[in-house]
Amino acid sequence: MATDPTPAVAADDSPAPESADPGTSEPFAEPSTVEPSGPSRPHWAFAALGVLIVLVLGALTRFLEQSVPEWAAGSALADVAAAVEYPVYAIALGLLGGLVISLTRLRDKVSGGFRTEFFIKTGLVLLGASINLSVIARAAGPAIAQALIVVPLVFFFTWWLAGRLGLDEKLRALVSSAVSICGVSAAITAAGAVRARREQLAYTASLVILFALPSIFLLPWLADVFGLSAPVAGAWIGGNIDTTAAVAAAGAIVGEEALQIAAVVKSTQNVLMGLVAVALTAYFTFRVERAPGAKRPGLGALWTRFPKFALGFLLASVVATWYLDVAGESGAAQIGVVTDLRTWFLILAFVSIGLEFRLARLREAGWRPIAVFGGAAVFNLAVALLVASILFRGFEV
Amino acid sequence: MSSETPPDSASKPNAPNAEEAEASDDAATPDEAGRAAVSEDWAAVVVGLVLLALVLIGAIPEGVIP
Numbered sequence: 001m002a003t004d005p006t007p008a009v010a011a012d013d014s015p016a017p018e019s020a021d022p023g024t025s026e027p028f029a030e031p032s033t034v035e036p037s038g039p040s041r042p043h044w045a046f047a048a049l050g051v052l053i054v055l056v057l058g059a060l061t062r063f064l065e066q067s068v069p070e071w072a073a074g075s076a077l078a079d080v081a082a083a084v085e086y087p088v089y090a091i092a093l094g095l096l097g098g099l100v101i102s103l104t105r106l107r108d109k110v111s112g113g114f115r116t117e118f119f120i121k122t123g124l125v126l127l128g129a130s131i132n133l134s135v136i137a138r139a140a141g142p143a144i145a146q147a148l149i150v151v152p153l154v155f156f157f158t159w160w161l162a163g164r165l166g167l168d169e170k171l172r173a174l175v176s177s178a179v180s181i182c183g184v185s186a187a188i189t190a191a192g193a194v195r196a197r198r199e200q201l202a203y204t205a206s207l208v209i210l211f212a213l214p215s216i217f218l219l220p221w222l223a224d225v226f227g228l229s230a231p232v233a234g235a236w237i238g239g240n241i242d243t244t245a246a247v248a249a250a251g252a253i254v255g256e257e258a259l260q261i262a263a264v265v266k267s268t269q270n271v272l273m274g275l276v277a278v279a280l281t282a283y284f285t286f287r288v289e290r291a292p293g294a295k296r297p298g299l300g301a302l303w304t305r306f307p308k309f310a311l312g313f314l315l316a317s318v319v320a321t322w323y324l325d326v327a328g329e330s331g332a333a334q335i336g337v338v339t340d341l342r343t344w345f346l347i348l349a350f351v352s353i354g355l356e357f358r359l360a361r362l363r364e365a366g367w368r369p370i371a372v373f374g375g376a377a378v379f380n381l382a383v384a385l386l387v388a389s390i391l392f393r394g395f396e397v
Numbered sequence: 398m399s400s401e402t403p404p405d406s407a408s409k410p411n412a413p414n415a416e417e418a419e420a421s422d423d424a425a426t427p428d429e430a431g432r433a434a435v436s437e438d439w440a441a442v443v444v445g446l447v448l449l450a451l452v453l454i455g456a457i458p459e460g461v462i463p
Contacts, residue, residue: 059463062463115437117437117438117441118437118440118441118444121437121438121441121442121445122440122441122444122445122448123445124441124445125441125442125444125445125446125449126445126448126449128445129449307438308438308439308442309438309441309442309445311442312441312442312445312446315442315446316445316446316449319446319449319450319453320449320453323453333459334452334453334455334459336459337452337457337458337459337461337462338448338449338452340462340463341448341452341457341462344462
C-alpha cells in the first residue's frame with residue numbers, strides 16, 4: 001500500500017538537474033549529483049519541526065471537522081458542511097501548508113518530517129481492528145481475484161503505452177508499478193529493483209499524487225452517480241486509486257463499509273508488490289542490463305519487498321475479533337477509541353500528502369509521462385470498475 | 398555520491414566509469430528510500446499493535462483521544 005508521498009519524496013529534496021529529463025529515453029547530458037550534506041539529509045530538528053507542522057495541521061483538521069457543522073447549523077450551508085469529511089480538510093490544509101513552507105523556503109528542511117508512509121500504514125493496522133475477521137476472510141477471495149486480474153492488465157497496458165511514447169525503460173517500470181499496484185510504495189520498490197535514478201522516483205511520486213488528489217473526490221462522486229453498492233465502490237476505489245492514503249481518503253468519503261473493503265483490496269494488491277519487484281529485478285538484470293554472473297532473486301527478495309503492515313492489519317483484525325467475542329457489547333467502546341486513533345493517523349497521512357505535493361517537479365519531465373499516467377489511470381478506472389462490479393456484486397460487510 | 402566518484406574517470410569524456418558512477422550514485426537514493434519504507438513498514442506494525450493493545454487493556458480510555 002501506501003502510499004505513498006513518501007520517504008523517497010521526503011528524502012529527495014533537491015531539484016532534478018536541468019539535464020535530467022526523466023521522461024524520455026534520451027541519455028543524460030551529465031550525471032546527476034547528490035549533495036553530500038544538503039537538504040536531502042535534513043537535521044533531525046528540522047524533521048521534528050516537520051512532524052510538528054503535520055500534527056498542528058492534523059489538529060486543525062480535527063477541529064474543523066467537528067466545529068464547521070456546528071457553525072453552519074441552521075444556515076443554508078448546513079448540508080454541505082455536514083457532508084465535508086476530514087480528508088477534505090486535511091488535504092486542503094496540507095496543500096495550503098505546502099504553499100506556505102515553499103514560500104518561506106522551509107520545505108526542503110522540514111520535509112523529513114512528512115512521514116506519509118508511516119502514518120498511513122499505522123492507520124491501516126488500526127483499521128484492521130475495525131474489521132471483523134470474517135469480512136476479511138470473505139473478501140479475500142474476490143480481492144485476490146481482482147488483484148490478479150487488474151494488476152497485470154494495468155501493468156502491461158502501462159508498459160506498452162510507455163513504450164509507445166518512448167519513455168526510458170526504468171521510468172517505464174516505475175510508472176507501470178505505481179499505476180498498477182500501489183503508487184509511491186510500488187515506485188520505491190520498483191526503483192530499488194531496477195536501480196532507477198533518484199529524479200525518476202521523485203517524478204513518479206509527484207505523478208502519483210497529481211492523479212490521486214482528484215481521484216479522492218472523483219471516485220466517490222462517480223460511485224454515487226453509478227449507484228454502486230458500498231462494497232463495490234470500496235473494491236473499485238481500492239483497485240483503482242494508486243496510493244494507499246488516497247484509497248483510505250476516498251473510502252472514508254463513501255463510508256465505513258466502503259473503507260473496509262477498499263482497505264482489504266488495497267492490502268491484497270500491496271502483497272503483489274513483492275512479486276512484481278522480484279520479476280522486475282530479474283527482467284532488468286538479465287534482459288535490460290545483462291549483468292554477467294548476476295544471481296537470480298530468490299525468496300529472500302520476495303520477503304524483503306513484502307508489505308509487512310499487511311500482517312499488522314490482519315493481526316489487528318484477529319485480536320479485535322477475539323476481543324469482541326470475549327468482551328461482548330462492552331468491547332465496542334474500546335474499538336471506538338481505536339477508530340479515533342485510526343482517524344488521527346489517516347488525517348496525518350492526508351495532511352502529509354498535501355504538504356508533499358510539488359507541481360514544479362511535474363514540469364521537469366514534459367508531457368509524455370503525464371500522458372502515460374493519464375492513459376493508464378483511465379484504463380485502470382474502467383477495468384477495476386468492471387471487475388469489482390462482477391466480483392463484489394451482492395457482497396455484504 | 399559525486400564525491401565518491403574517482404576524479405580521473407569522471408573527467409574523461411564518454412568514460413564508462415563516469416556512467417557507472419552515475420548509475421550507482423542515483424540508484425543509492427531509491428535503495429535508501431526502499432530501506433526507509435521497509436523500516437517504516439515494521440514501525441507502523443509495532444506502533445499500531447501497541448496502540449491497539451494499550452486501548453484494549455484500558456491504558457487509553459474513552460475520551461482521551463479528541
